[in-house]
Structures are given as structure tokens and as C-alpha cells.
Amino acid sequence: MHILVFNAGSSSLKCHLFDWMGVAEHDTPKSAIWRAHVDWSRRSAPARMTIESAASTKIEEEISKPEIASILRRLAATLPASPELACHRIVHGGSLFAHAAELTPEAQRKAMTFNHFAPSHNPIQLEIVDDAEVLFGPKVRQFGVFDTAFHATLPPEEYVLAGPHHWRDRGIRRYGFHGISHQNVSRRTAQLLGRDLRDLRLITAHLGNGCSLAAIEGGISVATTMGFTPLDGLVMGTRSGSIDPGILIHLVRQHGYSAEMLDAELNKESGLKGISGISGDMREVLDAAASGNNDAQLAFDMFTGSVARHVAGLVTALGGLDALVFTAGIGENSPEVRDAVARKLRFMGIEIDQEVNNSKPIDQVISKTGTRPLMLAVRSEEDWEIARQCFAAAGSMLC
Numbered sequence: 001m002h003i004l005v006f007n008a009g010s011s012s013l014k015c016h017l018f019d020w021m022g023v024a025e026h027d028t029p030k031s032a033i034w035r036a037h038v039d040w041s042r043r044s045a046p047a048r049m050t051i052e053s054a055a056s057t058k059i060e061e062e063i064s065k066p067e068i069a070s071i072l073r074r075l076a077a078t079l080p081a082s083p084e085l086a087c088h089r090i091v092h093g094g095s096l097f098a099h100a101a102e103l104t105p106e107a108q109r110k111a112m113t114f115n116h117f118a119p120s121h122n123p124i125q126l127e128i129v130d131d132a133e134v135l136f137g138p139k140v141r142q143f144g145v146f147d148t149a150f151h152a153t154l155p156p157e158e159y160v161l162a163g164p165h166h167w168r169d170r171g172i173r174r175y176g177f178h179g180i181s182h183q184n185v186s187r188r189t190a191q192l193l194g195r196d197l198r199d200l201r202l203i204t205a206h207l208g209n210g211c212s213l214a215a216i217e218g219g220i221s222v223a224t225t226m227g228f229t230p231l232d233g234l235v236m237g238t239r240s241g242s243i244d245p246g247i248l249i250h251l252v253r254q255h256g257y258s259a260e261m262l263d264a265e266l267n268k269e270s271g272l273k274g275i276s277g278i279s280g281d282m283r284e285v286l287d288a289a290a291s292g293n294n295d296a297q298l299a300f301d302m303f304t305g306s307v308a309r310h311v312a313g314l315v316t317a318l319g320g321l322d323a324l325v326f327t328a329g330i331g332e333n334s335p336e337v338r339d340a341v342a343r344k345l346r347f348m349g350i351e352i353d354q355e356v357n358n359s360k361p362i363d364q365v366i367s368k369t370g371t372r373p374l375m376l377a378v379r380s381e382e383d384w385e386i387a388r389q390c391f392a393a394a395g396s397m398l399c
């Protein structure tokens with residue numbers, strides 16, 4: 001069977017087609033037979049598309065009408081096989097979706113109620129579900145995997161926020177995000193270590209443009225750094241992470257800020273970009289720091305300090321730590337970031353193996369032999385994880 005995965009963000013859409021042979025494949029990531037990347041960062045301009053398939057040469061083109069329906073029609077025309085399942089990453093499932101779910105009209109209505117919690121993701125992701133239904137018809141069943149679902153296991157002392165009691169009635173609580181990645185990487189870590197996930201206490205560090213940590217005990221998320229929205233927690237590429245909420249009150253009162261202005265500054269102008277004044281891209285920050293730019297060095301130090309401090313904090317939720325696992329763009333590719341975080345956590349016994357760390361390790365232990373906690377760099381196979389969870393949710397009738 002063929003499973004088509006849609007992973008849409010506010011500025012891009014990634015699609016993968018997997019040739020899925022059956023349950024036996026569940027635990028080993030496999031490559032897609034077709035993949036597409038659509039950059040629609042400027043919704044009014046042409047969308048740029050790149051399509052790669054094992055069966056044909058790479059296609060690169062622009063589509064002048066970047067409406068989702070026309071983009072999907074063009075993508076579908078290049079698929080080497082018809083999908084039987086369409087799977088969608090949906091960022092916010094609130095407290096209603098603890099697992100992957102079939103996107104029936106009722107489930108779609110429920111997911112829409114969280115649109116205002118994730119306005120730059122959920123509406124666009126659910127629009128893709130609608131358009132895919134028109135394109136493929138009812139024979140292709142559609143499933144959603146929610147970024148919040150993995151954190152549905154957080155205990156009340158982690159998900160209740162210390163605001164007024166009525167916040168809970170309004171759904172204001174910690175949800176946590178990047179759950180698909182944290183879940184995938186935790187299972188993969190157990191596999192790589194040859195250990196049972198149920199016996200491991202892990203902290204997974206998803207460090208991409210957005211960054212979050214998850215404390216995972218026995219395969220279950222028990223604490224995480226993102227909160228009601230993906231703004232909370234670590235310093236990120238362009239997001240502030242945790243800051244004193246009194247600053248927001250000050251900006252509104254003294255500087256006439258609107259909700260839109262706060263949203264734009266906290267989400268797009270803060271983090272590495274705000275501190276360095278250069279870029280939210282870690283590679284550019286590293287280059288500038290290497291050529292002596294003090295603000296870029298400060299951004300790097302604050303970023304790695306924020307990761308280390310939050311790791312140390314999350315250890316309290318686990319009562320100890322077996323392994324710290326780095327993943328996503330920065331976590332998988334930056335030896336400098338992994339090294340700086342390890343140095344700041346040396347008091348816990350963490351020691352990185354410099355030679356391994358500098359040898360582009362992937363799916364590998366990177367701590368010194370014999371030291372504990374272990375450190376690993378593991379590739380996040382988010383799209384494969386979405387397909388895996390949807391296949392499992394679709395059940396045995398598909399085998």
C-alpha cells in the first residue's frame with residue numbers, strides 16, 4: 001500500500017509517499033519513494049516546488065496560483081502511485097486528540113476548534129485535508145497525527161499553569177509540541193541502544209528553527225518545555241522562548257503594542273535573530289561568531305545556556321537521566337552546539353567524545369565510552385513517524 005504524508009507549516013509544505021509493505025516495517029525508518037517540497041512563504045507570489053522521485057528526474061518549477069488546491073493537483077499529477085491513505089501533521093489537537101485519528105467530518109470540526117490556538121498552522125493543515133478529499137475522493141482515508149498528542153500524558157503539575165483558576169475552563173494549559181519528533185526519536189534511541197524503551201529515562205532535544213525538550217520516562221512524556229503555544233521554553237531561531245510576562249504588560253501600557261505587534265516580535269524577531277541582530281539561522285550565527293561578532297557569540301551562549309538549564313530542570317521530573325538525545329537541524333548537524341551544551345552539563349557526568357562529535361554522527365552515541373548519562377545524535381524521521389502512526393490507527397483492515 002502507498003501512504004502519502006502531508007507535513008505543512010506556515011511557510012512550506014513537505015510531502016512524502018511511502019511504499020508501505022506491512023506491520024513488520026513499523027520499527028525501521030524507510031525512505032520515501034517520492035518527495036516534494038513547496039515553499040509558499042509569500043502566499044501572493046508564485047510557490048516554488050521541488051519534486052524528487054526514485055522513478056524520474058528532479059522537477060523544479062513555480063506555480064503562479066499558489067492556492068492549496070492547485071498546488072495539490074500539480075503534486076498529485078507527479079505521484080508514481082496512487083495513495084490508499086493520506087496522513088496529515090496537525091499541530092494542535094488540544095486535549096481532544098491523544099492519538100492519531102481518522103479525519104472524519106466530526107474529527108475535522110473538533111480539530112478546527114483549536115485553530116485559534118495555532119493560527120499559523122492548524123487552519124492551513126485542515127485546508128489541505130479538505131482539498132485532498134476533493135482531489136482523491138472518499139476511497140482515500142485521511143488521518144491526522146497531532147504534535148500535541150504525545151504530551152497528553154503530562155501529569156497535572158506539569159500541564160496546569162499557575163494563572164487564575166478560570167484559565168483551565170478556557171483551555172489555557174501546557175500542551176507541548178514537536179510530539180511526533182520526540183516520540184520518533186525516543187523509540188529510535190531505545191532501538192539504537194538495544195534497550196527496552198520502558199526502562200529508559202530520556203531527554204530529547206529537538207533543536208530546529210523551533211526548539212523544545214521532552215522528558216520521557218518509559219516511553220511516556222512527563223515534562224516538556226513548550227507550553228500553551230510553541231513560544232514557551234528554549235531560546236529559538238526567531239522565537240523568544242520563556243520571558244518575563246511583565247514585559248508584555250509594559251509594552252502594551254507604555255508603548256501601545258497591539259496583539260499583532262507582540263505576536264510578530266515574539267515569534268519572528270526574537271531568539272537568535274533578536275540577540276545577534278543578524279539572523280535566526282544557527283549557521284549564520286556560528287559564522288558571525290567565528291569572525292568575532294560579539295552579539296552573535298552572545299546569541300550562541302544564550303541558546304546553549306538555555307538548552308543546558310532546561311535539561312537540568314527536566315531531570316527533576318525524571319529523577320535521573322540515562323541519555324540526552326539531540327535531533328533536528330541544529331541538534332543533528334551542529335557539533336559546536338552539542339559540545340557547548342555538554343560542557344555546561346559536565347556537573348551531571350556528561351562528557352562528549354570530541355572525535356565522534358566532529359565526525360557528522362547520526363544515529364550514534366556521542367558521549368565518551370563509559371560515561372553516563374549517554375549523549376546521542378539521532379535523526380528525526382517525522383514524516384515516516386506520521387505514516388507509521390496513521391497506518392497503526394487505520395488498523396488491520398488495511399493489511
Ligand code: ADP
Nearest residue numbers: 208209210237280281282283328329330333334
Ligand atoms: P524546522 O524547525 O524549520 O524544521 P530544521 O530542523 O531544518 O528547521 O532546523 C533549522 C536550523 O538548523 C537552522 O537554524 C539551521 O541553521 C540549523 N542547521 C542546519 N544545518 C546546520 C549545520 N550544519 N550547523 C549548524 N546549524 C545547522
